[in-house]
Amino acid sequence: MRERSGYVPTAAGERMMAEAAEMEGRIQTLERDVIEGDAAPAGPVRLTTTDTLFDGVLASILGALRQRHPAITLEVAISNETYSLSRRQADLAVRPMTNPPEALIAQRLGRIAMAPYVAAGEESRTSSTWLGLDDSVYFPALSAWMQSQGIDDSGWRIDTLLGLASAVRRGAGAALLPCYLADADPALVRIGEPVPELATDLWLLVHPDLRRVARVRAVRDAIGHAIEAETVQARLAGRAGQAF
Known part of the structure; x- marks a missing residue:
């Protein structure tokens, strides 16, 4: 629309400009996700878990992971205090809990006896x-x-x-x-x-913004697949225990 001061957009034009800007943002997000998803797993991944889970389950899993992905640098925070994934104190968490935070992507790994x-x-x-x-x-x-x-x-x-x-x-x-x-x-x-x-549920937690990052996904998949194995599930549930 033309005015004395020059051309100005109509209401319909303004809507089109807003929609175009929104579409551009979506495309940029998609491109970033594709790049991160296709990138080779490399770089630091910070995982938080408890001392017993690291000693009894995760140490061997993470050791095998390092052999498959030597370019990934693992930073393991062993603590019984919960680290905040929302504040990026860690990228992943493996912890027993009743109700995982709704803001995080939560994968149930099993039940601890x-x-x-x-x-x-x-x-x-x-x-x-x-x-x-x-x-x-x-x-x-x-x-x-x-x-x-x-x-x-x-x-x-x-x-x-x-x-x-x-x-x-x-x-x-x-x-x-x-x-x-x-x-x-x-x-x-x-x-x-x-x-x-x-008995308590065991959860693998990740922030939604990191789910497609290749190095985080590699660690997440390795932990999830290993713990889903029947032998590990039996150990968690106490079915592989000693007779008494």
Whole structure:
């Protein structure tokens, strides 16, 4: 439309310009996704997980991943505190939890079972001192179950499950431990069935903006495929454990 000051867009023209700008943005996003998706996996990937999951499951998986993708640099943050993927404190997370954050892409990997264990050679004892987790570890289901069974863990409380397993291994007493960790340890013996109330879902989490980045996708796929294997699923669920 022409005015004294020159040509100005009509209302229809303004709508067309806005739609064109929006389309250009979509094309640029698509091009970026294609480039990142087709790029060879290379560069740093920061993964956060717990000490027990790293020791009992992920260390061997990540070792095999490094052989397949030597250009990927793995940065593993082992902590029982949850890192924020939304604030990019990590690219991926492998953690047990009840409800994963809705803002993240969550892949359920399996279900973790827990059962009671003592040190090998101690399984015939009629009674044992019970060890528990420190209050700094958020696991209300464990505290509730121990209270319901009349178990007193006031004499021994440790702030990591890996530390708890170490204390049991050395004959300090009995404790509830993840089956995937304790069943593989010849120094530990299971003295009871897995406790259904303590089973927890295991999740692989990634930020939506990183799902197509080649290096992140390679790590995510390697972890997911390895843990989906029946042998690993059996270990997580306590089906590959020791007889008692």
